[in-house]
Amino acid sequence: xxxxxxxxxxxxxxxxxxxxxxxxxxxxxxxxxxxxxxxxxxxxxxxxxxxxxxxxxxxxxxxxxxxxxxxxxxxxxxxxxxxxxxxxxxxxxxxxxxxxxxxxxxxxxxxxxxxxxxxxxxxxxxxxxxxxxxxxxxxxxxxxxxxxxxxxxxxxxxxxxxxxxxxxxxxxxxxxxxxxxxxxxxxxxxxxxxxxxxxxxxxxxxxxxxxxxxxxxxxxxxxxxxx
Amino acid sequence: xxxxxxxxxxxxxxxxxxxxxxxxxxxxxxxxxxxxxxxxxxxxxxxxxxxxxxxxxxxxxxxxxxxxxxxxxxxxxxxxxxxxxxxxxxxxxxxxxxxxxxxxxxxxxxxxxxxxxxxxxxxxxxxxxxxxxxxxxxxxxxxxxxxxxxxxxxxxxxxxxxxxxxxxxxxxxxxxxxxxxxxxxxxxxxxxxxxxxxxxxxxxxxxxxxxxxxxxxxxxxxxxxxxxxxxxxxxxxxxxxxxxxxxxxxxxxxxxxxxxxxxxxxxxxxxxxxxxxxxxxxxxxxxxxxxxxxxxxxxxxxxxxxxxxxxxxxxxxxxxxxxxxxxxxxxxxxxxxxxxxxxxxxxxxxxxxxxxxxxxxxxxxxxxxxxxxxxxxxxxxxxxxxxxxxxxxxxxxxxxxxxx
Ligand SMILES: Nc1ncnc2c1ncn2[C@@H]1O[C@H](COP(=O)(O)OP(=O)(O)OP(=O)(O)O)[C@@H](O)[C@H]1O
Ligand SMILES: [Mg+2]
Numbered sequence: 001x002x003x004x005x006x007x008x009x010x011x012x013x014x015x016x017x018x019x020x021x022x023x024x025x026x027x028x029x030x031x032x033x034x035x036x037x038x039x040x041x042x043x044x045x046x047x048x049x050x051x052x053x054x055x056x057x058x059x060x061x062x063x064x065x066x067x068x069x070x071x072x073x074x075x076x077x078x079x080x081x082x083x084x085x086x087x088x089x090x091x092x093x094x095x096x097x098x099x100x101x102x103x104x105x106x107x108x109x110x111x112x113x114x115x116x117x118x119x120x121x122x123x124x125x126x127x128x129x130x131x132x133x134x135x136x137x138x139x140x141x142x143x144x145x146x147x148x149x150x151x152x153x154x155x156x157x158x159x160x161x162x163x164x165x166x167x168x169x170x171x172x173x174x175x176x177x178x179x180x181x182x183x184x185x186x187x188x189x190x191x192x193x194x195x196x197x198x199x200x201x202x203x204x205x206x207x208x209x210x211x212x213x214x215x216x217x218x219x220x221x222x223x224x225x226x227x
Numbered sequence: 228x229x230x231x232x233x234x235x236x237x238x239x240x241x242x243x244x245x246x247x248x249x250x251x252x253x254x255x256x257x258x259x260x261x262x263x264x265x266x267x268x269x270x271x272x273x274x275x276x277x278x279x280x281x282x283x284x285x286x287x288x289x290x291x292x293x294x295x296x297x298x299x300x301x302x303x304x305x306x307x308x309x310x311x312x313x314x315x316x317x318x319x320x321x322x323x324x325x326x327x328x329x330x331x332x333x334x335x336x337x338x339x340x341x342x343x344x345x346x347x348x349x350x351x352x353x354x355x356x357x358x359x360x361x362x363x364x365x366x367x368x369x370x371x372x373x374x375x376x377x378x379x380x381x382x383x384x385x386x387x388x389x390x391x392x393x394x395x396x397x398x399x400x401x402x403x404x405x406x407x408x409x410x411x412x413x414x415x416x417x418x419x420x421x422x423x424x425x426x427x428x429x430x431x432x433x434x435x436x437x438x439x440x441x442x443x444x445x446x447x448x449x450x451x452x453x454x455x456x457x458x459x460x461x462x463x464x465x466x467x468x469x470x471x472x473x474x475x476x477x478x479x480x481x482x483x484x485x486x487x488x489x490x491x492x493x494x495x496x497x498x499x500x501x502x503x504x505x506x507x508x509x510x511x512x513x514x515x516x517x518x519x520x521x522x523x524x525x526x527x528x529x530x531x532x533x534x535x536x537x538x539x540x541x542x543x544x545x546x547x548x549x550x551x552x553x554x555x556x557x558x559x560x561x562x563x564x565x566x567x568x569x570x571x572x573x574x575x576x577x578x579x580x581x582x583x584x585x586x587x588x589x590x591x592x593x594x595x596x597x598x599x600x601x602x603x604x605x606x607x608x609x610x611x612x613x614x615x616x617x618x619x620x621x622x623x624x625x626x627x628x629x630x631x
Contacts, residue, residue, distance in 0.1 A: 121315065126355070128351060128353055128355040129355050129356070129357055129358075131317060132351060132355035133347065133368070133372075134317060134344075135315050135317055135344060135347070135426075136344065136345065136349075136368065136369040136372060136420070137340075137341040137342060137343075137344035137345035137348045137369070137373070137420075138340075138341070139341060139371045139372070139373065142372050146368070146371070146372070147357065150357070150359040150360070151357060151358060151359050153359060194556075224359075225403060226358055226359060226400040226401075227359045227402055
C-alpha cells in the first residue's frame with residue numbers, strides 16, 4: 001500500500017458515502033439495542049437484587065432461577081446465539097437479514113449483561129438508606145423508584161456506557177448476518193477485497209466512536225453524581 | 228481549702244434545686260399517671276448465625292411515657308440496635324409485643340405496618356440521607372411517600388429546615404454538609420411526618436463532642452417545645468446524662484435496670500451500669516490525679532453530691548466535726564436528669580479511725596463515697612494497713628441517702 005493508493009481511496013466519494021451509511025447502521029444497531037436491553041435488563045436486575053437473601057423481598061427460588069437464566073444467557077457465544085435465535089428474529093422483524101434483524105440478537109445478548117451490571121449497581125446502594133426508607137413507611141415500589149434507582153444512577157450510567165461500547169463491538173459481528181455497519185464494511189473491503197486502507201479508516205472511526213461514547217458516558221455519570 | 232464555700236457558691240446558686248430534686252424523686256417512685264406511649268412486653272429476638280443461635284434480646288419489658296426522653300444504654304453487642312429496630316419492626320421479634328400509641332405493631336404487616344411506621348420518626352448513626360437528593364429533597368421524602376401535595380410539602384420542608392437551623396442550605400447535597408448538619412437534616416426528615424415517637428439509634432456516635440452537644444440540645448428543645456417522646460439508644464453515658472429523663476440498661480440482651488437517670492447514675496444496681504459509669508468517670512478525672520492515688524499512704528475519695536445534699540456545706544461541716552484534712556483535687560458540676568450533680572475528688576488524711584468515721588458521716592449525709600484505688604499492686608491495701616476498706620460498691624441502704 002503506497003501513499004497514492006491511500007489518498008486515492010480516501011478521496012473516493014463513493015467510499016465515504018458507504019462509510020456514512022455504515023456509521024448510520026452501527027448507530028442504529030447500538031442505540032436501539034441499548035435502549036431495549038436496558039428496558040429488559042433493568043427489571044431483571046432489580047428483581048435479582050430485591051429477591052436476594054436478606055434484601056427487601058427475599059425469594060430464594062426466584063432469585064436462583066433468575067440468576068441461572070442470566071448466567072446461561074451470558075455464557076452463550078454471541079455468534080451461536082445469533083444463529084440460534086434466527087426464528088425469533090424472523091418472527092419479530094419479518095426477516096433475519098439487515099440492520100433491524102441484527103438488533104434482535106444484540107438485544108437478547110445484552111439483556112443478561114445489563115441485568116448483572118444493574119444488580120451490581122443496586123447492591124452498592126447503602127443498606128442504611130434503604131432501611132431508613134423502610135422505617136419511614138415506604139412501599140417496595142417507592143423504595144425501588146425513589147431510593148434504589150436514583151441512588152444508583154451514577155453507577156447505572158457507567159454500566160450503560162460499558163454496555164454501549166460492548167454493543168459497538170458485537171454490532172461488527174452482526175454484520176456477518178447482513179446487519180451492515182462499520183464492522184461489516186471493514187470486513188467486506190479490508191478482508192475480502194484486500195483494501196487495507198478502508199479497514200484502517202473504519203477502525204479509526206470505530207475507535208473515535210467508542211471514545212465519544214465513553215466521554216459522554218463519563219460526563220453524564222459525573223453530572224448525576226452528588227455523592 | 229474553703230470547700231463548703233465552693234460548694235455553696237458555685238454548685239448551688241439556685242435555691243430551687245431542691246424542689247426539682249423532689250419532683251424528680253417523686254416521678255421516679257410513682258409511675259407517671261398517663262398511659263404509656265410505648266409498651267414493650269417480653270420481647271425476645273434470636274439470630275441464627277452459622278448454625279449457632281444468638282439471643283439478641285431475652286424477655287425485655289419496659290414502658291415509655293408520653294413526653295419523656297427515654298434512653299437505653301449498654302455495652303457493644305448488648306442488643307440495643309436490635310431493640311430499637313423491633314419497635315418499628317425493621318426487625319420482627321420472635322416473641323413478645325410492641326405497642327406504640329395504642330397500636331400493636333407486632334400484629335401489623337404490609338400496608339398497615341407501612342402506615343404505622345409513618346407515625347414513628349427515626350434518626351441514624353450514619354444519618355442515612357439520600358445522596359441523590361438535596362437537603363430539601365431529603366426532608367420532603369417521607370411526605371412524598373405519604374402522598375402529601377407539593378405546595379404543602381414545600382411549606383413544611385421550609386419550616387422544618389428553619390427549625391433545625393438549616394434554612395439556608397435547602398439546595399445543598401448531603402455530601403456538602405458536615406456531620407452535625409447531616410444529622411440535623413436527619414432530624415428534620417424524621418419530624419416531617421409529625422411522628423408521635425422519635426427513635427434514635429446512636430444518633431450522635433459519629434459526631435465530635437461539640438457537635439454532639441448541639442445535636443442533643445436540638446433534640447431536647449424538640450422534646451420540650453413539641454412534647455415529642457424520644458426513645459434513644461447509645462453507649463455514651465454523657466448522652467444519657469445530658470438529655471434523658473429515664474434510662475434502661477441492657478446487658479447481653481436482658482434488661483438489667485430501669486429508672487430515672489439520677490437514680491441509675493447515682494445508685495446503679497447493675498454491674499454493667501456501674502462499669503459504664505466508672506468508665507465515664509475515669510474519662511472525666513484528669514490522669515495526674517489518678518496517678519496520685521498510686522502513691523502509698525494516699526487516700527483518694529470520689530464524692531458525689533446529688534440534689535439536696537449538694538446545697539449543704541457538707542465538707543465544711545465534716546472538717547469541723549472530725550480531725551481530718553480534706554484537700555480538693557478535682558471538682559465538677561453537672562446536671563443529672565434535671566438534678567444538680569456535683570462530684571469531687573478529694574484527698575483525705577488524718578487518723579485512720581477518724582477517716583473511716585468521716586466517711587461514715589458523709590454517707591449518712593447522703594454523699595456517695597467511693598475510694599479511688601488507683602493502680603495499687605494487688606494484695607496491698609491502699610493507705611495504712613489493717614483497716615476496713617472505705618470502698619462500698621452500692622452506696623447507701625435502700626430508702627435512705629442522697630436523694631431522700
Ligand atoms: N442480622 C443479624 N444477624 C445475626 N446476628 C445479629 C444480627 N443483628 C444483630 N446480631 C447480633 O445480636 C447481638 C446484638 O446486636 P446489636 O446490634 O443489637 O447490639 P448493639 O447493642 O446495638 O451493639 P453496638 O453498640 O455495637 O451497636 C450481637 O451479638 C449481634 O452480633
Ligand atoms: Mg448498635
